[in-house]
Amino acid sequence: MKPQDISRRHFLRQAAWSGAALTLAAYMPVNGQTTPVIVNPVTGGALQGTELMSWISISPAGKVTLMCNRSEMGQGTFQALPQMLAEELEVALDDVEIVFASANPEKYGPQPQEGSFSVRGWAPRLLRTGACAREMLIETAAAEWNVPRNDCYAENGMVINRKTQAKLAYGTLVEKAAKLKPPTDVILKKRSEYKIIGKSAPRKDIPLKTNGTALFGMDKKLPGMKYAVIERSKRFREAVKSFDDSETRKVPGVSHVFKVKRPVFSQYCEGVAVVADSLWAAMQGRKALKVHWNDPDFDLPNTASLEKQMRENLQKIGSHSRFEAEYGPCTQKLEASYETPYQSHSCMEPLNCIADVRPDSIEIWGPIQEANWIQADLSQRFNIPVERVAVHMTFLGGGFGRKAFPDYPYEAAFISKEIQAPVQVIWTREDDMTAGPFRPGAFYTLKGGLNTQGNIHAFQANTATQWIGQEWSPTAPGAPEAAGYNTGDFEGLLHPYRQGIPHYSFGGAGTHTPIPVMWWRSVYASTHGFACESFIDELAHLAGKDPMAFRRAHLPAPRYQALIDRMTELTAWQSRGKNQGWGVAFTECFTGICGHAVKVTRNAEGKVRIEKVIALMDCGWYVNPDIIRAQVEGSIVMALGAATIHATTFEDGKAVQQNFDIYLMPRIADIPPIEVHIMENDEKPGGVGEPGLPPFAPALANAIFDLTGRRIRRLPFSLDEIS
Structure with missing residues (x-):
């Protein structure tokens, strides 16, 4: 490299520019308005007390920095958020840097990483923020050239004059653009115009995690x-x-x-x-x-006493006269119980x-x-x-x-x-796996009644588990062990079932124990989904109907009909073979809808093996299909472990499983081929990282029934013991 002859004036000018940047923030007004307001701190637009959801800054060198107010645990925040910003800002993805923001609710707004919220919560803010910055830069360039704003457009980090093809890099415009007030109305791109969103792109955190520079x-x-x-x-x-x-x-x-x-x-x-x-x-x-x-x-808790308590609590849930009045006349009836265990989070990083x-x-x-x-x-x-x-x-x-x-x-x-x-x-691994909190175990009783057409007329699901909310408000001395409730909500169950099933009832009983419990990936949907989608399958067979067609009959919404149509096509459902078992399940949580179809066969020793998993994710508007596939694949691996390999049990007031020697994890050889497909529609963005988990266990159990005639109603179970 040759030494640069830099004048004092040039040096001072560059030094002064280093502090000039176009910085924008997007916040949601407290009046409940759903459209984010874009503010420019330089012009005094950052109002006192506003909750700023995201900050972006464009430097004189043209580099874009996004302050990420949420954590990255592998779910793809570091990729999806820059993609949204870069799309509307018209910059190359390589020119976007993302940096963790410290906790500051007044500046960055709510910062929890939960509920699969990053894309579905950030999309309107980041898209509008990027579009506002782009329009401010175009306005500045138009003024520089003294041409109408419509004679200019932005592309690849530059503003271009349509008539002369003259170009101005963003970095040369930010000083003046920073003095402008953000436009109140911007036109966002149509989906057909996207160059970055909707495309797979190498994740920005992967190089850091492979070369050792990522900071854990x-x-x-x-x-x-x-x-x-x-x-x-x-x-x-x-x-x-x-x-x-x-x-x-x-x-x-x-x-x-x-x-x-x-x-x-x-x-x-x-x-x-x-x-x-x-x-x-x-x-x-x-x-x-x-x-x-x-x-x-x-009394020191142990698994046997916990299970006894949950079974007894199920009996304490009173019957609802209105439901029983509809259930009684049903021509065909079915009752079943399902049981799921406690689970450790067991993150790879203690x-x-x-x-x-x-x-x-x-x-x-x-x-x-x-x-x-x-x-x-x-x-x-x-x-x-x-x-x-x-x-x-x-x-x-x-x-x-x-x-x-x-x-x-x-x-x-x-x-x-x-x-x-x-x-x-x-914390050591033993500390982590014995102290908790854990995913709570849950026991279920379900009742279903069919009408003369073989459709569900009445459906009931009752649950006994440790409610996570009650951990903050423990039961007062002398209070009853089980608190009943009846609500129209049942996490994991597809929402249109509430329209397709005339009469339904959901009840619950709280199980009280000193074992701490809290959220675990997909929360209650991970256990609710297993019970409900397995039971829906049982009702289909009771009616003598195809399980896919049976679900279609009870899901009147077009979006769900399209989901079933697509799964039917992907699985070649109508032509599946006789010496193989197919099971399907669909669940919904955090505004994401996912279906899994599992194919099982027998190996040479007559044991059941999983031959293939087909996953279909409907998360509406999405950013990066590669991240979606990775999240669903990871969900299936995690669900496979929870369904067939590990569980946390208790003896003498202690967790028995203290390390991976007995809390076994799925190995590469245990993982079947996985296909992940994504629905294309115009729905609002939904979650992915959690909705991809719940359908697997019921789909696998339903496939085993299809092959062997044996119903799996308790998790975990060993595939080696199924023949």
């Missing part, structure tokens, strides 16, 4: 940082009675040993922290620690968090799934103003709901405050 929680380091591990009781809610740290303090590098606590819903769980100069020293010190625990003042607590501030780094909640929780518990609590997100090695919980950041902050230094707390 355990990668982050701070000057003077200590390391901590915590000895926790394997029993739930067991308190520290005493501990002997004499041998622990002999381990070189160990500096502190003291009792800690962490909030788990309405309870605090205790443990003993070992703090050291290195993680290895802290772990060795923990091994030498002797802790005595106070026995809890309740929990970890760094905290640096000062007298008047808290700073957190880690795999945080719900930045706002954790920020508010720490502010309240440590009595520090929320604006003095900084929560920085790193990449997550899986989350599935567990890393939205505020217990592990609080634990790190508690220790940092005690030792007056930054600290990184690392």
Whole structure:
């Protein structure tokens, strides 16, 4: 490279430009207006107290930066969000950089990564923000050329004069464009005009994760940082009675040993922290620690007692006279029970968090799934103003709901405050799999009655499980064990069933236990879907009807009819062979609709094997088909494990499965060929990462029945035991 002869004037001009950028934000007004308002902070457009949902900035060099206010746990946020922005902004995807935003609800709005919300929640904001920035740049260029605005258009990071073909790069326009007020009305592209949206593109986070530059929680380091591990009781809610740290303090590098606590819903769980100069020293010190625990003042839960309680609670759900009046005259009737187990989240990256607590501030780094909640929780518990609590997100090695919980950041902050230094707390795999929270087990009783045409006239689904909401408001002493309810909502069940089935009833009973439970990928739909779609299949066979046609008859909405038509075509359903079993299931959650068809056959030993899975996702308007396929494939692998391989069981108040030696995961050899197809329609964007999971278990169970005549009503089950 030759030395550049840069004048002082040129240098000062470039330095001045480095601070000039076109920066826009989109927020949703508090009046409930659905159209996002675009504001330009330079012109004073950022109103006091507005909740800004996303910030974009275009530098004088033409680089676009998007502040991502949500976490990336593998679901594709780092790709889908830039694609939406780049499409309307008319820039190459390579020119968009995405950066994690710290927790700041006033600036970035709600920041939870849950409910498969990123695309369906961000699409209108980012599309309009990109379009507004594009129009401001075009307006600036038109003024530079002194031509009508319609004589200009934007493409590939430049504004082009239609008549002369003159070009101005975005970077040369941002200084003046930044002084403009964003337009209130912009015309978004038609779907047929998209160049980036709807196309598969290499994910922007993959190179980082393959070359080692991606920053996960355990990668982050701070000057003077200590390391901590915590000895926790394997029993739930067991308190520290005493501990002997004499041998622990002999381990070189160990500096502190003291009792800690962490909030788990309405309870605090205790443990003993070992703090050291290195993680290895802290772990060795923990091994030498002797802790005595106070026995809890309740009966220790075990799986047998939990299942007994849920079965009894199902009996406590009263019958509804209106439903029974319609069910009674039905010509054909069926009742069945279904059972699903507790599950661990078992993210590949165990929990970890760094905290640096000062007298008047808290700073957190880690795999945080719900930045706002954790920020508010720490502010309240440590009595520090929320604006003095900084929560920085790193990449997550899986989350599935567990890393939205505020217990592990609080634990790190508690220790940092005690030792007056930054600290990184690392959970072992055993810590993660025994402490929970878990996906709750759920038991179901279902009743269905057919009319003379063989269609469902009355349908009932009752559930006994631990309701996640009740963990924040535990049952008061003396209150009944089961609280009944009857609602028209049943997560996972296709919505049009409520129009296609004349009479339905949903009831539930809360099961109370000290085992902590919370969200797990697709939440209740992961268990509801198994029970309901398996039972729908049973009713189809009771009616003597084809399972696909039976569902079609009860789903009158055109969108769902199209879904079934497409699945029928993909599976060649009408010509399926006699020596193979086919099962199908459709579920819906977080505005995403997904169908799975599973084909099973017998191997040479006569055992059932999964030969193929065909998945059909209807998420409406979508951004990146490759991300959708990856999410659905991952959902199927996770669902396969939960259906046929692993479960969390309890004995003596403890989780039995403490590591992957007995909580087995699906291996590559266990995964069948998977085809993922996407419905093309003009529906609003829906979720993908969670809706792709629930249909698998019922589709597999229905396929096994089709092949063997055996009904699977309890999960997990072993494929090796089915013949």
